[in-house]
Amino acid sequence: MIRLVIVDDDILIRESLNIIIGIDPNIEVVAILENGKECIDYLCKNQVDIVLLDMRMPIMTGEEVLEEISKRKINVKVLILTTFDEERLISSAIKHKTSGYLLKSSKPDKIISGIKSVHLGNGVFESEIVSKLVISNQNEENKYKDNNLDIYGLTDREKDIVKLISKGLSNKEISSEVFLSEGTVKNHITSILSKMNLKHRTQIAIEYLSRSEN
Template sequence: MIRVLIVDDEALVRAGLRLILDPAPDIEVVAEASNGSEASQACRRHRVDVVLMDVRMPVMDGLTAAGEIGRLPGAPKVIMLTTFDLDEYVHAALRAGAVGFLLKDTPPQELAGAVRTVAAGSAMLAPAVTKRLIEEFARTPQKSAPARAQLAALTDRETTVIRAVARGLSNHEIGRTLSMSEATVKTHVSRSLSKLGLTNRVQAAILVHDAGLLD
């Protein structure tokens, strides 16, 4: 069972999201929160697998909360929900540790699928968001010295694996490409994220891009 926390400052929005998710046999809405501070507290009180969270909220916004939640032991996966399809929010949310970014006009049938996707360990971005991110990465190649210095903590093998992660390959695909077992790939990914001080594969992809290693 995937345990979900819904976070939005509008009660009607929370009720609507609950109505969409409650019928799913493998999803349980365990709590609701009206701002980022309440969300962080709820994650401490409940065992939560996935957080569906608005960006703009009083007291503590969703981006700040995503960063705070990401530092919790056994942190849940965070999907940001917003009506604002703005690059600044996408970048900030991903850098804060969110692994999903959906617009509030996402069809109801796709919402439960997104929850399942991130719970399984994959990223989930709205198609329009993904398209623009790819276009921007292609348009603005950059090589950041701090990013390269951060990646220098990795061994050559770990660097090769993390570059494959940044290209969007799954552990199975990386193993097949590099002639490694999937378990070995998983170990390399986990160790690399720990060395880099990152919480998920999306953050790793951003770092590799910033270092100019996707060329």
């Protein structure tokens, strides 16, 4: 059973999510909270698997919640669910190693499948959000520099693979580009994830694209 907390300042949204998600027999909504402070207080006293978190809230924002979870080393996965797709908020979510970022316009079954996917250790990122950063990358392509990746201690080959991941290439396509087997590419990606302290392939792309904005 997945223990889930819903955090949103809009009572209609959080109650609707509670009803929709609560129908699934594999998910238990253990709390519905209206601001970030309530969320942190609850997490400090209770075992939770996933927080479904809004980014814009009074008293304590989603960004501040992510900072507190990181600072207090609370063992919980976070799936962002918001109406906002601002690049700054996306970058903040990635910085704090969230497991996913979905928009509230997503269909209920997509939100539920996203919760289950995050629980299994996968990343769930709205295609619109990734596309937003990719478009920004294409519009300012001449601003990209390899030293955006130097802080991670990546090899030249790993840097090449990061760039190809950011373009949306599959492992098979990457292997053709760099003339390596798919198995070797997978090994490189495992190394990249470790060095960049990320959990998911999609986070590699988003982290790289978001850093280009700095």
